[in-house]
Amino acid sequence: MRIGKFGFVNNFLPYYKLEREGRYEIVEGTPRKLAEMFERGEIVYAPVPAFELLKKGYSPGKFCVASDGEVYSVVVVSKKKRLDDSPIAITGNSLTSANMMRIIKAEKGLINRLVVLNGKVDEMLRDFDHALVIGDEAIKARMIYRVVMDLGEEWKELTGLPAVFGVSASRVDGVDEEILKSLRWGREHVEEVVKVASEKFRLPEDFLQKYFEKLIHEFGSRERKSLEVYGELCHEHGLL
Numbered sequence: 001m002r003i004g005k006f007g008f009v010n011n012f013l014p015y016y017k018l019e020r021e022g023r024y025e026i027v028e029g030t031p032r033k034l035a036e037m038f039e040r041g042e043i044v045y046a047p048v049p050a051f052e053l054l055k056k057g058y059s060p061g062k063f064c065v066a067s068d069g070e071v072y073s074v075v076v077v078s079k080k081k082r083l084d085d086s087p088i089a090i091t092g093n094s095l096t097s098a099n100m101m102r103i104i105k106a107e108k109g110l111i112n113r114l115v116v117l118n119g120k121v122d123e124m125l126r127d128f129d130h131a132l133v134i135g136d137e138a139i140k141a142r143m144i145y146r147v148v149m150d151l152g153e154e155w156k157e158l159t160g161l162p163a164v165f166g167v168s169a170s171r172v173d174g175v176d177e178e179i180l181k182s183l184r185w186g187r188e189h190v191e192e193v194v195k196v197a198s199e200k201f202r203l204p205e206d207f208l209q210k211y212f213e214k215l216i217h218e219f220g221s222r223e224r225k226s227l228e229v230y231g232e233l234c235h236e237h238g239l240l
Contacts, residue, residue, distance in 0.1 A: 004046030
C-alpha cells in the first residue's frame, strides 16, 4: 500500500515508527506533488495541502500539519531588518501558504506586491528583499536571514485559531489511526527521534525539540474550525 508523506522534517516524528515497521510503501514529496499523486490515484493516503483539500472537496481525516502560533517553517525572511512595503517573492511549492499570505496581506492592509517564484531562497532574495519560504528550506533560511513574518503566528493573531497547512485524505481505512499511533510513540520517545532527525537533516537538536513540540498533528475541533475559516476567507478574497 502506497501512502504519502511530506518530504519535510515536519512529518519526521509522526512517521518515524511507521517507517521503521515497513508495512507501507511511503512516498515522499512536496505538498503540491502529493496532492497531484493522490488525485491520480498513485497513492491511497496523504497529508493534502489545506487549499487543495478544500478545492477538491476531500473529506478531512484525523492527521494534520498545523501550529497554534509560531510554526517556524512557513516564514517570510528578509535581507532587511523589518518588512517594508517592497514586493515579496512567494514560493510556488505551496498554494496553501501562498493563499494564506494573500489573506493576511489583505486583512492587514499591507500593500506589498506578491510575486510567485520557483527557486531556492537565495535565488528569490537575489531580486527581492523579502521571500516567503516553507518547509526545511524555511528552517535553514531562518538561520541565515532575518524572519520578519511567521504565518502561523500571523494566522493566530488574525483568527485566534491554529494555522492548518495540511490535512490527511484517504481512500482506505485505518492509515490515520496507524500514523497517530506512530505520532504518540514518537512523542514518548522524542529524544531518540530528535537525535536521528538532527543527523538526517543536519539541524540542531535543541531547535528540533522545540519545533516538534510546536507542531500539531491531530485534527481536532479547533483545527477543523480554522480550516472552515480559511475556506471562508479564501472565498471572500476570490481565491476559491
